[in-house]
Amino acid sequence: MSGEVATTRTILGSGPKGTEDPTSPFSASQLTRLDEALTLSSLESGLPFSVYIGDLAVPTRGSAEELFTRLTDDSVLLAVSPAQRSLHIVTGPKSALRLPNRTCALAALAMRASFANGDLVGGIVNGLRMLADGAGHA
Amino acid sequence: MSIVQTLLVFVGIPALVFLLLAAAVFGKSMVRQPNRYRPGKAWDFAPRWYVAHPEVLNGPAIGSTTAQGGASGEW
Numbered sequence: 326m327s328g329e330v331a332t333t334r335t336i337l338g339s340g341p342k343g344t345e346d347p348t349s350p351f352s353a354s355q356l357t358r359l360d361e362a363l364t365l366s367s368l369e370s371g372l373p374f375s376v377y378i379g380d381l382a383v384p385t386r387g388s389a390e391e392l393f394t395r396l397t398d399d400s401v402l403l404a405v406s407p408a409q410r411s412l413h414i415v416t417g418p419k420s421a422l423r424l425p426n427r428t429c430a431l432a433a434l435a436m437r438a439s440f441a442n443g444d445l446v447g448g449i450v451n452g453l454r455m456l457a458d459g460a461g462h463a
Numbered sequence: 464m465s466i467v468q469t470l471l472v473f474v475g476i477p478a479l480v481f482l483l484l485a486a487a488v489f490g491k492s493m494v495r496q497p498n499r500y501r502p503g504k505a506w507d508f509a510p511r512w513y514v515a516h517p518e519v520l521n522g523p524a525i526g527s528t529t530a531q532g533g534a535s536g537e538w
Contacts, residue, residue, distance in 0.1 A: 350500075350508040359513060367515035379510025390530035392512075398528045408506035414533040421531035429534035441538040443501045 350378065355446045362450040371463025372420050373397065374456070376449055377404040381411070389413035401460075403452060405436075407445060412436055414456070428459035502538060 351359065359376065367374050375396065381388040381404060389404035392415075396402060399419040405412045414429040432455040439448030464472075500506070 348508060350506075350511070363513060363515040373515060375512060375514040377510065377512045379508070379512075380506070386535055393530045394527055396528060400528070402533075406506075407500055410502065411535065411537045413535045415530045416532045417528045418531045421533075424532075426532045426534055429532065433534040433536040437536045437538045441502055443499065445500045 358446055362453045366453040366457035370457045370460035372399050372401050372460055374401045380408055381406045385411045389415050423460040432456045
């Protein structure tokens, strides 16, 4: 199962690849949920979603926007920094047309509620679902 | 009843019941705790960036763009 997870997701960051590695912040089943949510929301909305989890340089918003510059115009980035307890949703020139800031704010609110309860994966999955619903079908 | 039997019945059995209950309540989380995050707890994992299945779309290939909008939050 874990091998399958590894083939269906890609890690762009600096972290080591593979799900078996103990430095992974998530268990294999959590990674499966994350992967499913990412794949489904990207497929349904046609917008490539990506999730960054890790520390952000201060100011965190600027740091998240800098990460976003490495993506494409229609991408949506969810940047979560558990240590700094901050989250940012970043949209680009094309994805902002489909996802107005109000929709993003609603998803951020739902994610905050889950994160405050210590449920990182649940919050991300909910946020992705709300953003994909807000963007509608491709 | 010998003193050993008395001890077994009045100390051994309650202790056994107590241990069974404690194991039922705390056992699972003591054996395996999958990196549970709690607000305020330190996060000492390397940064990770997860993207969707690359074949679903053309994939968010490393491109260049500018941020347009979005939302932020803290908890």
